[in-house]
Amino acid sequence: MKYTSAFLGLPNEIYVEVFKRCTTFKAATTLAATCQQLQSIWKNHQKAVILHIGSNCIVAFDDALRAVRAIDMAEKQYQVMALQSNGVNVVENEKPPKRIPIHRLGAHSNPPSPNEIIQVFDLKYFVEAALFLGHEQRNIHIFCQQSSSKIQLPGPCPHGVDASQPGVSAEEIDFKVYASMYRFFLISAVLSSVYWEPLFADHPKAAVLRRDFSGPLNISAHYTPRRSFGAEDLSYIRQWACYNKRRASQAQLDEIFSELGDYLIERGKREAIWDGTVISTTQKSNNDRDYPTAGAVQTIMMIIGCHELLWCVAQQQLNCAGRAVERGPA
Numbered sequence: 001m002k003y004t005s006a007f008l009g010l011p012n013e014i015y016v017e018v019f020k021r022c023t024t025f026k027a028a029t030t031l032a033a034t035c036q037q038l039q040s041i042w043k044n045h046q047k048a049v050i051l052h053i054g055s056n057c058i059v060a061f062d063d064a065l066r067a068v069r070a071i072d073m074a075e076k077q078y079q080v081m082a083l084q085s086n087g088v089n090v091v092e093n094e095k096p097p098k099r100i101p102i103h104r105l106g107a108h109s110n111p112p113s114p115n116e117i118i119q120v121f122d123l124k125y126f127v128e129a130a131l132f133l134g135h136e137q138r139n140i141h142i143f144c145q146q147s148s149s150k151i152q153l154p155g156p157c158p159h160g161v162d163a164s165q166p167g168v169s170a171e172e173i174d175f176k177v178y179a180s181m182y183r184f185f186l187i188s189a190v191l192s193s194v195y196w197e198p199l200f201a202d203h204p205k206a207a208v209l210r211r212d213f214s215g216p217l218n219i220s221a222h223y224t225p226r227r228s229f230g231a232e233d234l235s236y237i238r239q240w241a242c243y244n245k246r247r248a249s250q251a252q253l254d255e256i257f258s259e260l261g262d263y264l265i266e267r268g269k270r271e272a273i274w275d276g277t278v279i280s281t282t283q284k285s286n287n288d289r290d291y292p293t294a295g296a297v298q299t300i301m302m303i304i305g306c307h308e309l310l311w312c313v314a315q316q317q318l319n320c321a322g323r324a325v326e327r328g329p330a
Contacts (some may be wrong), residue, residue, distance in 0.1 A: 012041055012045075015041045016041065046114065059173075064120045064182045066105040101187060103259075105186075127141055127148075137313065145170075146170075177302075180299070180303050180306045183299075198240050268292075272292045
């Protein structure tokens with residue numbers, strides 16, 4: 001009892017550090033449940049603890065959190081646009097920002113909540129499942145180079161980490177694969193409102209497009225829209241810069257893509273050296289190798305690869321769903 005009283009009489013900062021030493025969220029919540037005092041401290045400091053544990057136990061945690069927050073904001077944007085297009089007045093302070101603020105989505109700008117951690121784990125599992133399906137169905141060897149996935153292959157793959165290029169650690173491969181997948185979802189969410197805008201504009205053609213391209217409610221063989229684009233549809237869509245990049249002005253394209261592009265390039269340059277050393281964009285290493293630029297290019301190429309993988313997996317799953325519907329019940 002004497003030792004228990006002494007422990008419970010420590011400053012709160014000590015308990016917060018104890019929580020941060022937990023290696024899993026389950027361990028932290030179990031500790032918090034042991035007594036009312038620890039539970040109270042957990043409730044008051046859980047965001048800081050969650051940030052610390054998440055950064056240590058989830059690969060590319062900040063990228064995952066940014067993706068989750070961007071997806072949540074994109075969903076709210078869609079809901080607001082849908083309500084407004086149906087004549088529902090949305091209160092101004094309930095509207096999300098028209099453009100998702102990429103640089104304010106990180107963990108250090110706003111520590112994650114418990115609900116966001118659940119969403120991060122959900123997205124992580126979705127990513128791992130997609131990588132697994134890509135490996136098994138399409139022979140795309142990104143998944144077999146991971147070391148931290150909870151989903152395991154049925155057997156060893158010759159394309160795994162041991163067969164990767166020398167000098168590249170399993171931790172580096174894990175980070176780059178997960179970060180690239182999360183960044184793909186971040187890009188999709190950030191640009192979604194831009195590409196939705198023509199469908200929700202105050203224009204007669206927008207209402208027609210919403211109706212005709214909303215897609216069937218039930219599973220169909222190929223998830224095709226109810227009709228193809230006509231000349232009038234294309235003429236209307238091409239009024240927006242995002243759908244007509246060749247004729248759009250540089251200022252219009254910069255407004256849409258520059259913040260996102262600058263963010264991805266900056267991340268790629270920062271991650272060019274895996275040990276955490278940041279090389280100046282003007283500094284060159286041996287043989288005039290520009291590692292920051294190479295890192296930025298690699299970041300973009302890996303995101304493109306993740307897009308192709310997810311597209312292949314989605315196409316495969318939709319085709320399987322369509323064939324199942326066509327066959328009917330056994």
